Amino acid sequence: MGHILIVDDEADIRALLRYNLEKEGYTTDEAEHGEMALARIAIKKPDLIILDVMMPVMDGIQTCEHIKSNLETKDIIICFLTARAEDYSQIAGLDAGGDDYIAKPIRPKVLISRINALIRRNRTVSRLVTDEKPQGDLIIDRETHLVHVKGISHQLPRKEFELLSLLASKPNMVFKREVILSNVWGTDVIVGDRTIDVHIRKLREKIGDSYIQTIKGVGYKFYSK
Amino acid sequence: MGHILIVDDEADIRALLRYNLEKEGYTTDEAEHGEMALARIAIKKPDLIILDVMMPVMDGIQTCEHIKSNLETKDIIICFLTARAEDYSQIAGLDAGGDDYIAKPIRPKVLISRINALIRRNRTVSRLVTDEKPQGDLIIDRETHLVHVKGISHQLPRKEFELLSLLASKPNMVFKREVILSNVWGTDVIVGDRTIDVHIRKLREKIGDSYIQTIKGVGYKFYSK
DNA sequence: TTTTTTTCTTAAAAATTTGTTAATCTTTAG
């Protein structure tokens, strides 16, 4: 079902987490600090890692960066454990590539549902079909990053895929550039408006002109019906 | 002025949102997860809900579907809180009916202006849809930037759209040219009075002559009933 | 590493919207 690695320097916390996760049906493994975590990963690659931010030897953020920079391990979900007050590290953690964070003190029920959600999310094979379609169907398959248009499949790069997903999430709704930017690129990245246009063009090259409409002076929309 | 329900499992984020929204003059309410949100709605129906997508117990999408499938609550504006691109794709195509997306990390200023816009827009739209049916129906849809007249949809350029929106926002009220100018063009731009006339003409070309009336020596009005 | 792919930037071309002018038409006051 799922294998989880718990990384924390406190044995009590490891035990608490381990107990609750195993009760839920996960298999678990432990590590006291970052280096040890890397060693454990090499032995058995987990589906998710619970990583304490504050640790001696190698802290959680460094560890996360290590994991995310390795091709073999970068798809492992990382969930940070942070003390409530230090919200700096929360942000830093997410920037380092963490997928979620849980604040101490740990509430077992919250922890479990959060972990379940994270694992479920990554596993969801929600392949979705846009209900009404202009001419022929367009299928967006998030698992394979493939888009099928009139029987032809296209492998889309990440940005193009995210952009199309956003537009198609609400057919006919106009997305202003600022909304596209903050949702596809994030609020911290600075890219020009033309960048969006270029990606739109590449999308249109692949899936055809009929799906994405330009509303001059406003933004773009995914046309449907 | 407006009542907003904040749904997120993290107390910190709720507090951040609450603080900023209340400073802006909104009343707020909180819920930790979907089920709790439904309970809060039953007590006091909000005008808008800020809904985190990733939540334990009942996630944002399920919650949104619940709300949108209930006649009593389906007109509540829903604004998703998404954790930027990668996580975003899970909403893709689900057509859960959200009205807008705000990406984390949250920038209070962006948030506020977006919320203001959503609430303002929903006010005018709902008024139009309910009271105003001149001869045949005219529907102004800000979301799709489309105007529907007797079954025909027109994609209006921005200025024309804004102009029509303004006039239709208060049917039968005469708008003086100076008022139109300052609302549609702004106070800093200098354009002649004839410019308005030309835009009026283009509007009439598209939606027909029956909606916009000229009051000589005064201005224009959107005729209703 | 080197190679390939993806992403971002730039600038010119194209398209469309927006604004101006002037001739013409309408209304209204005298």
Added chain:
DNA sequence: CTAAAGATTAACAAATTTTTAAGAAAAAAA
């Protein structure tokens, strides 16, 4: 009934916005 003021219209000019293409930078893959 006529003149003056105001509004409409069409043609055109200007400004804005988007598309396109080409290439640099960055990231991923080999």
